Amino acid sequence: MTQREHRLGDLAERFGGEVVGGDANLVIKRIASLRSAQSGDITFFSHGRYRDELAGTRASAVIVGADARDATTLPRIVCQDPYLFFAKVARLYHDEEAARPGVHASAVVLPGARLAPGVSVGPLCVIEEEAAIGAGSRIGPGCMLGRRVKIGDGTQLHAGVTVYAGCEIGERATLHSGVVVGADGFGYAPTAGKWLKIPQMGSVRIGADVEIGANTTIDRGALDDTVIEEGVKLDNQIQIGHNVRIGANTAIAGCVGIAGSTRIGSHCMIGGAAMIGGHLTIADRVIVAGGTVVTKSIDAAGTYVSVIPATPAREWRRTVAMLRNLERMSERLRLLERRLAELENEK
Amino acid sequence: MTQREHRLGDLAERFGGEVVGGDANLVIKRIASLRSAQSGDITFFSHGRYRDELAGTRASAVIVGADARDATTLPRIVCQDPYLFFAKVARLYHDEEAARPGVHASAVVLPGARLAPGVSVGPLCVIEEEAAIGAGSRIGPGCMLGRRVKIGDGTQLHAGVTVYAGCEIGERATLHSGVVVGADGFGYAPTAGKWLKIPQMGSVRIGADVEIGANTTIDRGALDDTVIEEGVKLDNQIQIGHNVRIGANTAIAGCVGIAGSTRIGSHCMIGGAAMIGGHLTIADRVIVAGGTVVTKSIDAAGTYVSVIPATPAREWRRTVAMLRNLERMSERLRLLERRLAELENEK
Amino acid sequence: MTQREHRLGDLAERFGGEVVGGDANLVIKRIASLRSAQSGDITFFSHGRYRDELAGTRASAVIVGADARDATTLPRIVCQDPYLFFAKVARLYHDEEAARPGVHASAVVLPGARLAPGVSVGPLCVIEEEAAIGAGSRIGPGCMLGRRVKIGDGTQLHAGVTVYAGCEIGERATLHSGVVVGADGFGYAPTAGKWLKIPQMGSVRIGADVEIGANTTIDRGALDDTVIEEGVKLDNQIQIGHNVRIGANTAIAGCVGIAGSTRIGSHCMIGGAAMIGGHLTIADRVIVAGGTVVTKSIDAAGTYVSVIPATPAREWRRTVAMLRNLERMSERLRLLERRLAELENEK
16 A cells, blocks of 8 residues: 555544445555546535436445435445545545745845745746745746735745735635736716826735735735635636725635625635625625626625526527517506406496 | 825815815825824715715824714815825825936837837837937836837826737826737627637827726728727726727726727716727716617617616526516406406496 | 739638629738728728728728628628628738747756657746647747646647646647646635645646636646637636536636536637636536626537626616515515406406
8 A cells, every 4th residue: 555545434433434345454545536447446425416427437435424325335434524534535546746945046035035944936037126935935937026016925826926016815816827916996076088007006915825816916005904804715817906805704606706895705616707896895705606797785695696597599589588678578468457446346 | 294295285285275174384295094193193074875984093183075064073174175185295295216318228229110209118128210219208117019010209108018019109108017909809790610810900099198098999890990089088998899989088897898880978987897889979977877788879868777786696686587488477467457357237 | 912912812712702893813911900901901890880891991891791792892802701701801911929949048948848849838927747738839928837747749838827737738739828728626625614635636638729818717627627628719717617528619707607517518609707607517508697696507509698788877776776675566466366366256
């Protein structure tokens, strides 16, 4: 058994499950999906949608929830939360890419930048004056960190991240390629048909354990800072306007836009491509469905939607025509009610 | 009084306001938001939404409009347009980051590129053959300017801007990190189940005083150019298709997409995440609400919307069911009208 | 006649058309739009929308379809598909930018990277260990290719493309600036109010002849790979989640988001800013209109929509009020039906 291999019983014990229908000594070499698992692999089943794939899997063992204890006859680990159990096992089998220690010769580190011990700076980075990078952080190739940027300990910036002057990122954060932190917020005062730029004098403060997906942008504040609290997870291509505050452990899916000065609570979940207007307050534990447009503050936890699902075009054309016709329908109803009342009175 | 400090009366005089309820000699050291202002700070109040914050502010002075002359007893400047006044004061207190003069040793400037006097080129830039950069322009670290690119005088490219060959940017423009100007438009002719690429032979021309937000993309034209006229303000993550033309001083918020060959007038305001179809014409001074989908040309100034605000999920499910039911409702109405007419006739 | 010039008759013969109303020996020097064409230019007319521009064009010749044979008296080529014909002629007149052979001195090519003959690597690229680039491929300035990345023959990466470790791109593909391939998918398991990251251990495989627009992001898979099949065309700022599969020759317009594990068929067309939920299956040859939200699988070819077109604001406010009122309308209908039935029975 290599260092990478684990016995089924050891996995169950380590993460809190019960081995059912198989030998606790079974050696698990890899983790794989239901569809692509082979002999030696463990897989997981956490959604009824994939029942057919479970039936056809060639995995040696499966992680299942208590409700699916009998959904397969394969050796299995029965546990309370199979998705969480899978996450823990996957982390066990995952190779972290080794960091290159030190500063690559091609990186440009300007005078006064401070790098803590164990920092890795990739090729062709630019670290400007007075930037400070915490111990063990890994700055990927081609990252650009402006003056006075602060990066906490153990944080990873993948290739091509840009952080404007003065912005701060906490410990153990992960920023993916193309992320831009601290560009100017969109602020102009109209004057005589033109726009006078309002200098964006705030900054961006990002908490610990935040992850930010590729090409997401977070603008600096106008006067105060834009704040992303600890544990927030942001997917790709999200746009966060100036002076937004996002509460701890909120998760936001791809393509979401959040306009300026909006405050989002903690433990929220915002679905992909949702659009949240400016100057709003969203309570803790709010769920916004993908594609939904939020134009007013939401002051109670719950799920909010405004999406009309795709419809065959011909049918949809009739629905839109009906929509335009609603006022006339309402008028016809009112008229009918009046005429009917007259008839009833005449009886 | 340092160079940075200004007397309240001087601010009022300089930008056109009246000192009320305080000493014109009061020294103002900084500008800050209602919420975070301290003694020595001036703040501003331009929206009733923030009345509570006005009541609690610790600022030494406030900028207010004539309608809010008595909204506070703090020393204040009463003016016609407090937001514009704030913008002007903020510009006074804003530190421009000093440019590094000259070309950083790590930048790659290819033969035939022409840099006017006072140009600053940051570390690890690539300036290709025959590119021309105007006097006093600042090219941030890691920018990539293709062959024959032209940049006007006094323009600033933040870190990591890419401009494809042949594109032109006017004077005093600002491009934020991750902006891509001049990638190919999305043009293919279908043939036998595949797509034949149409070469994108036009360019992009961007006017003076344009600002472009982080990760915004502006495609080059197919035959003619894509054109962004002077004074246009584009927020982050906007996508502008090939051969679009955007009229002077139009402002577009984040996450907007504008499909190919559409012409947008001047002085328009397009809200965040709006989607504007291709081959349309939008008149001058049109306002499109955030999240709205524009599928037809708009030939008159005014405000246009098509957004349904977020609704609690249970309620929304019933609304969607109703939507699918509209034709039957209409049919039932028709039937009722017929039956009622019969009853009325029988009288 | 220079090498760049072609006789009208030669163009017609080469691409399958008929010269009408003009001299087959006419020399065509350039291709241009209806609006900007000058003497010596050929242009094309493929949509009735541009009839006025056809009337005013100064082109020397026009490409038209059989149905527009008599829409102009200018010398013309009549052909079956004028847009396809235009594409072919445009390709004839298009200058490919010459590649710089070899590896620029400023590029960082790490040990074990393999570059096939004829590869061009621009300034300030980073090619990490064991990456392999196929013959004749062109890597633009500032591209970042991670460990074990594979790039097929004849592929072009424009400036500033990032490809994470282990991802593969096929032959003759084109990736535009700011594209990020292989960032982590958005996968976390909730546990005790926080999010536990699920390592993203799959990769991205991109087929031959794929084109990817600026700032588009394609995430790596969690366990299996994310797959973009051959001939797919992706516009700018598209977000593709982990484990998505997109079938051959599907075309997707800008700003589209596709959530994780969704499978899209081949020969589909997805309009701009459409949003496609996760874990769905979309059949072959499905057309999704721009801005449409897809929340359920689509199992039949056809056109699907859910977009409400922009409406003047005052009118729209009434429609939204009506929407909120639909249940009451339905209730009123039911009541009327009951009362009317009673009256009818009494007769």
